[in-house]
Amino acid sequence: MVKSLLEEVMTVSLRRGILYPSAEIYGGLAGFYDFGPIGTRIRNHLVNLWRTRFVENRDFVYEVSGNTLLPSPVFKASGHLNHFTDPSAECSKGHVTRVDTLIEERLKIPAEGKTDKELEAIIQEHKLRCPVCGDPLKEVKSFGLMFGTNVGGERRQAFLRPETAQNIFLGFKRVQTAMRAKLPFGVAQIGRSYRNEISPRQGIVRVREFGQMEIEYFINPDQLNDCPLFEDLAQVSLNFVTREAQEKAMKKSSTDYASIQLTVHEAIKKKVVPNQWMACILGDEVEFFKHLGIPEKAIRFRHMRPEETPHYSGGNFDLEIHLSFGWKEVIGNAYRRDHDLQSHMKGSQKDLSLDIEGKKVVPHVIEPSFGIDRLIYAILEHTYRPKDDTRGWTWFQIPNTLAPYHAVILPLLNRPELEEKASTLFSVCKQQGLAVIYDASGRIGRRYARADEIGIPKAVTIDPQSLEDETATIRDRDTGNQTRHLISQIPIILKP
Amino acid sequence: MVKSLLEEVMTVSLRRGILYPSAEIYGGLAGFYDFGPIGTRIRNHLVNLWRTRFVENRDFVYEVSGNTLLPSPVFKASGHLNHFTDPSAECSKGHVTRVDTLIEERLKIPAEGKTDKELEAIIQEHKLRCPVCGDPLKEVKSFGLMFGTNVGGERRQAFLRPETAQNIFLGFKRVQTAMRAKLPFGVAQIGRSYRNEISPRQGIVRVREFGQMEIEYFINPDQLNDCPLFEDLAQVSLNFVTREAQEKAMKKSSTDYASIQLTVHEAIKKKVVPNQWMACILGDEVEFFKHLGIPEKAIRFRHMRPEETPHYSGGNFDLEIHLSFGWKEVIGNAYRRDHDLQSHMKGSQKDLSLDIEGKKVVPHVIEPSFGIDRLIYAILEHTYRPKDDTRGWTWFQIPNTLAPYHAVILPLLNRPELEEKASTLFSVCKQQGLAVIYDASGRIGRRYARADEIGIPKAVTIDPQSLEDETATIRDRDTGNQTRHLISQIPIILKP
Numbered sequence: 001m002v003k004s005l006l007e008e009v010m011t012v013s014l015r016r017g018i019l020y021p022s023a024e025i026y027g028g029l030a031g032f033y034d035f036g037p038i039g040t041r042i043r044n045h046l047v048n049l050w051r052t053r054f055v056e057n058r059d060f061v062y063e064v065s066g067n068t069l070l071p072s073p074v075f076k077a078s079g080h081l082n083h084f085t086d087p088s089a090e091c092s093k094g095h096v097t098r099v100d101t102l103i104e105e106r107l108k109i110p111a112e113g114k115t116d117k118e119l120e121a122i123i124q125e126h127k128l129r130c131p132v133c134g135d136p137l138k139e140v141k142s143f144g145l146m147f148g149t150n151v152g153g154e155r156r157q158a159f160l161r162p163e164t165a166q167n168i169f170l171g172f173k174r175v176q177t178a179m180r181a182k183l184p185f186g187v188a189q190i191g192r193s194y195r196n197e198i199s200p201r202q203g204i205v206r207v208r209e210f211g212q213m214e215i216e217y218f219i220n221p222d223q224l225n226d227c228p229l230f231e232d233l234a235q236v237s238l239n240f241v242t243r244e245a246q247e248k249a250m251k252k253s254s255t256d257y258a259s260i261q262l263t264v265h266e267a268i269k270k271k272v273v274p275n276q277w278m279a280c281i282l283g284d285e286v287e288f289f290k291h292l293g294i295p296e297k298a299i300r301f302r303h304m305r306p307e308e309t310p311h312y313s314g315g316n317f318d319l320e321i322h323l324s325f326g327w328k329e330v331i332g333n334a335y336r337r338d339h340d341l342q343s344h345m346k347g348s349q350k351d352l353s354l355d356i357e358g359k360k361v362v363p364h365v366i367e368p369s370f371g372i373d374r375l376i377y378a379i380l381e382h383t384y385r386p387k388d389d390t391r392g393w394t395w396f397q398i399p400n401t402l403a404p405y406h407a408v409i410l411p412l413l414n415r416p417e418l419e420e421k422a423s424t425l426f427s428v429c430k431q432q433g434l435a436v437i438y439d440a441s442g443r444i445g446r447r448y449a450r451a452d453e454i455g456i457p458k459a460v461t462i463d464p465q466s467l468e469d470e471t472a473t474i475r476d477r478d479t480g481n482q483t484r485h486l487i488s489q490i491p492i493i494l495k496p
Numbered sequence: 497m498v499k500s501l502l503e504e505v506m507t508v509s510l511r512r513g514i515l516y517p518s519a520e521i522y523g524g525l526a527g528f529y530d531f532g533p534i535g536t537r538i539r540n541h542l543v544n545l546w547r548t549r550f551v552e553n554r555d556f557v558y559e560v561s562g563n564t565l566l567p568s569p570v571f572k573a574s575g576h577l578n579h580f581t582d583p584s585a586e587c588s589k590g591h592v593t594r595v596d597t598l599i600e601e602r603l604k605i606p607a608e609g610k611t612d613k614e615l616e617a618i619i620q621e622h623k624l625r626c627p628v629c630g631d632p633l634k635e636v637k638s639f640g641l642m643f644g645t646n647v648g649g650e651r652r653q654a655f656l657r658p659e660t661a662q663n664i665f666l667g668f669k670r671v672q673t674a675m676r677a678k679l680p681f682g683v684a685q686i687g688r689s690y691r692n693e694i695s696p697r698q699g700i701v702r703v704r705e706f707g708q709m710e711i712e713y714f715i716n717p718d719q720l721n722d723c724p725l726f727e728d729l730a731q732v733s734l735n736f737v738t739r740e741a742q743e744k745a746m747k748k749s750s751t752d753y754a755s756i757q758l759t760v761h762e763a764i765k766k767k768v769v770p771n772q773w774m775a776c777i778l779g780d781e782v783e784f785f786k787h788l789g790i791p792e793k794a795i796r797f798r799h800m801r802p803e804e805t806p807h808y809s810g811g812n813f814d815l816e817i818h819l820s821f822g823w824k825e826v827i828g829n830a831y832r833r834d835h836d837l838q839s840h841m842k843g844s845q846k847d848l849s850l851d852i853e854g855k856k857v858v859p860h861v862i863e864p865s866f867g868i869d870r871l872i873y874a875i876l877e878h879t880y881r882p883k884d885d886t887r888g889w890t891w892f893q894i895p896n897t898l899a900p901y902h903a904v905i906l907p908l909l910n911r912p913e914l915e916e917k918a919s920t921l922f923s924v925c926k927q928q929g930l931a932v933i934y935d936a937s938g939r940i941g942r943r944y945a946r947a948d949e950i951g952i953p954k955a956v957t958i959d960p961q962s963l964e965d966e967t968a969t970i971r972d973r974d975t976g977n978q979t980r981h982l983i984s985q986i987p988i989i990l991k992p
Contacts, residue, residue, distance in 0.1 A: 024666065
C-alpha cells in the first residue's frame with residue numbers, strides 16, 4: 001500500500017522522536033501530540049528564530065507570558081462563549097459530528113457562514129448520515145469549542161484560552177504604562193492555546209492543544225499607513241489570492257484559486273490590503289519564511305471572504321501553505337480594528353483608551369497569529385526527501401538554523417585511538433556552544449543515514465588519516481560531498 | 497503603614513511590568529499572575545540558564561515538550577485522581593476553606609498526614625470557624641486539586657496536569673527507543689502545570705497555574721551510586737535539615753530547625769541521602785543557584801518527614817529558600833523508585849521495562865522539580881534593595897545573566913548631536929546581539945533610577961565630552977561608580 005506524504009512524515013516523526021501522540025500508552029486522545037527530543041529541539045529553534053526577528057530586533061515590541069486559564073467574564077466579553085462554536089449533529093448512538101466539514105467534503109458545497117437551520121436542511125436533502133456508524137443525524141446544534149472548568153473553593157467558571165491574544169488585551173494598559181510605550185507598539189506572546197474540536201484529524205495540523213506565537217500591534221487609527229517597517233519591506237514580493245479570484249473560481253465550483261504577485265508597495269497602492277501596516281506584516285512573514293525551508297511558491301496570502309471573517313474585521317489575510325492535502329492556514333493575519341479593546345472596555349467597565357494630545361484614542365489592532373505545530377508540520381513536509389537511487393534512506397533537508405543539531409561526530413572505526421580523538425573533538429565542539437551528538441555504533445553508512453533522517457546538516461568523521469595529519473572529513477547532508485579539514489578548524493566551520 | 501517585603505516587591509513588580517494579576521481588569525482570580533515584558537525577559541533568561549546547564553551541557557538529558565491536558569486514565573493510574581487532594585470544609589454560607597493550613601496557622605499544630613476525621617476532631621475541639629465569615633465549619637472532605645474538563649464530540653474526561661512529569665513517564669519508551677538511550681538518562685520538560693488550590697495566597701508563591709522545569713532521571717536500580725556527575729560535584733557543600741533535627745525542634749513545638757553543612761561526598765558517606773545520584777542532583781542545584789543572586793545561607797535541603805512523603809518515596813529533599821515569610825519549597829527532589837513506571841505499566845497494560853543483558857529492568861526515578869514562579873519571586877525578594885541614604889530609589893541587584901537588559905543607553909542632554917551618537921551606539925549594541933534599551937526622557941538621575949528599578953546592570957551615558965573624544969561613561973548599577981571608555985569598546989565591555 002502506498003503511504004501518503006502525511007503518513008510518511010508521521011511515520012519517521014514517530015520513529016525518530018520528533019513527535020508522538022500524548023498518552024499513547026493509554027490509546028491517546030485525538031488531536032493531542034507531544035514533541036519528543038528531536039521535535040522539541042526543532043520547536044525551540046523555531047521559537048527562538050521567531051523571537052529574535054519579531055521581538056528582540058524590534059524596539060517597539062514587548063513579550064509577555066500569561067496564563068492559559070482565564071475567568072469566564074473574559075470570554076463573555078470577547079464573544080467566544082457565544083460565538084466560538086462549530087455546527088454539530090449527534091446520531092442516535094451518541095456520535096457527535098461536525099457538519100460543516102462533513103457537507104463540504106461529501107457534497108463539495110461551501111458551508112462556511114450558513115446557519116444551523118440551513119445546514120440541517122442540506123443534511124436532510126442529501127440524506128447525510130453519521131460518518132462513524134451510518135445512523136441518521138439529529139438536529140444541528142452549536143458545539144462550544146472552549147474547554148471549561150471550575151476554580152477553587154470559590155467554584156468560579158474558567159476556560160482555557162482559545163488564543164493567546166486575550167491575555168494581551170487584558171494586560172494592555174499594564175504593559176503600556178509600565179513600558180511607557182507610545183503608539184504604535186506590539187505585544188507578543190508565545191504559549192499554548194486550546195480548542196475543543198469535535199473530531200480532529202490530519203496529525204498535528206488540526207489539534208486541540210497547540211502552540212501559538214502571536215503579536216498584537218496597537219496602532220493609532222490615524223496612522224495605519226505609517227508603519228516603521230515599510231522602508232525595509234516595501235520591495236518584498238507577496239503572493240495574493242484576492243476575494244475576486246475566489247469568487248471567480250467558486251462560480252466554476254472550483255477551489256483552484258488564481259493568485260497574483262505584488263510587492264508590499266504595490267499591494268498598498270492597489271488597495272489589495274486595507275493599510276500599509278497589514279502589507280508590512282505580510283512582507284515581514286515572507287522574509288521570515290525564507291529561513292524555514294518552505295519554497296516561496298508554496299506560500300500565499302488569501303484574503304478571507306466576508307462569510308469567513310467576523311463582522312468587525314477590517315480584512316483578514318491567512319498565510320496558507322501548500323501541503324500534500326491542500327492549502328492550509330498556518331498564520332492568521334487579522335485587522336481587528338478596535339473590537340477587542342472596545343469589548344473589554346464594555347465588559348470590564350475599565351477605560352483602556354490612551355490620552356493622545358488630549359484626545360481619547362482606542363488603538364486599532366492588527367494581529368499575526370502563528371500556529372507552531374502546523375508550521376513545524378509544514379516544515380517537515382516541505383523538507384522531507386524520500387529514498388532515491390543515490391540515497392537509500394529518507395531525510396529532512398531542514399535549514400541549519402532549525403536543525404536539531406549542528407553536527408554528528410563519528411569515529412570511522414571501532415578503534416580506541418579514533419574514538420578518543422572523536423570524543424575530544426566532540427567535547428571541544430560542545431565547549432564552543434555547538435549542539436553536537438556522538439555516534440559510534442554501526443556501519444558508517446548507517447550512521448550517516450541516522451543523522452540525515454533527523455536533518456543534521458553535517459557529519460564529521462575521524463578516520464585513520466586523522467591520526468597522521470590532524471584532519472577530519474565533513475560530510476554535507478544536502479550534497480553528500482565530503483571535504484577534509486584541520487580538526488582545529490572544524491568547530492569554526494560548523495558554527496552557524 | 498509599613499509594607500511587608502512581599503508587598504514592596506509586588507508593588508514594584510506591578511508598577512514596572514514584571515508581573516500582574518491575570519484578567520486584572522475583571523478583578524482577576526486568586527492565584528493567577530501573568531508576566532509582563534520585564535518579568536518575561538527575566539523568566540526567559542532563567543529558563544535558558546536552566547536549559548543550558550541541565551539539558552544542553554548534558555549528553556544524557558533529552559528535552560520533551562508535551563500537552564498539559566491529558567486523559568483521565570493517566571491520572572487514575574498515577575494516583576492523582578484519588579490522592580491529590582487537600583482537606584477542606586465548607587461553612588453554611590458556602591465558603592470552602594483548606595483546613596490543614598487553617599489548623600497549622602491558628603493552632604500551631606502540625607496537620608500533615610492527619611486523616612479527615614482527625615482534622616475534624618481538632619476543628620470541633622478548638623471551635624475553629626470559617627475564616628471568611630465566622631460561621632461554623634461543616635464536615636471535612638477531600639477537595640480534588642485537579643482541573644477537569646471534557647474533550648470533543650467523544651466527551652472524554654481529561655485533566656490539566658498537576659506536574660509536567662506525567663508526560664515524561666507516558667513517553668518514556670518512545671524517547672528511550674528514538675534516542676537509543678541507555679541508562680542512566682534524563683528527560684526534561686519545561687512547561688505549565690495546574691493545581692486547583694482551594695484558596696491560594698502569598699502572591700506568586702502559591703499559584704494555581706505555574707511554570708515548572710522538571711527532569712526525570714531514569715537510573716538502573718543497581719547503579720544508584722554511580723552518577724556521572726559525582727566527580728565534578730563531590731566537594732560541593734550542602735546545607736541539610738535532617739529528619740532528626742526536625743523531630744528535635746518539634747518536640748519543643750518549634751519549627752526553627754538546625755541544619756548541618758556537608759559536602760556531596762560526606763552526605764553520601766554519612767547516609768544523609770539515599771544514594772549518590774540524589775546527592776549529586778542536590779549539589780548540581782547548589783551550583784546552579786550560584787548564578788541566581790540568592791545567598792547560599794538562604795538555601796537548605798530539608799529531608800521531608802515520613803508523613804509528608806508518599807509511601808513509595810525513597811527519600812524526598814525539598815530545596816527551601818528563606819523568604820521574608822519563612823522557608824518555602826522552591827524545588828522538590830524526589831527519589832520515586834519505580835513507582836511511576838510501575839503504575840503506568842499496570843494502568844496501561846504496556847511493558848515499560850528495558851531489556852538489560854537479558855534481564856527486565858524497570859528504572860528507578862529521581863526527580864528534581866523546579867517551580868519557575870516561586871523561583872522568580874525568591875530571586876526578586878533576595879535581590880531587592882530598598883531606598884537608603886545613598887540611593888533614593890529601590891532597585892534589584894539581579895545577576896547580569898538574569899537581568900532584563902544588558903544596558904540602557906542614555907544621551908545626557910536633550911541635544912540632537914548627543915541623541916544621534918547615543919542612537920548610533922544603541923544600534924551597534926543591538927547588532928552585536930546585546931539587549932539594550934534607549935531612554936532619553938527626563939533628568940539623568942531619574943533615568944538611572946528607572947534602570948536600577950528593573951535591575952539593568954549598566955547605564956551608558958553619552959555626554960558633551962563624547963563629542964570631543966569618542967568616549968562615554970558606564971555607570972555600574974551595584975556601586976554607582978562611573979568609568980569612561982572609548983565608545984567603540986563599549987559593546988565589547990557590555991558583553992556578558
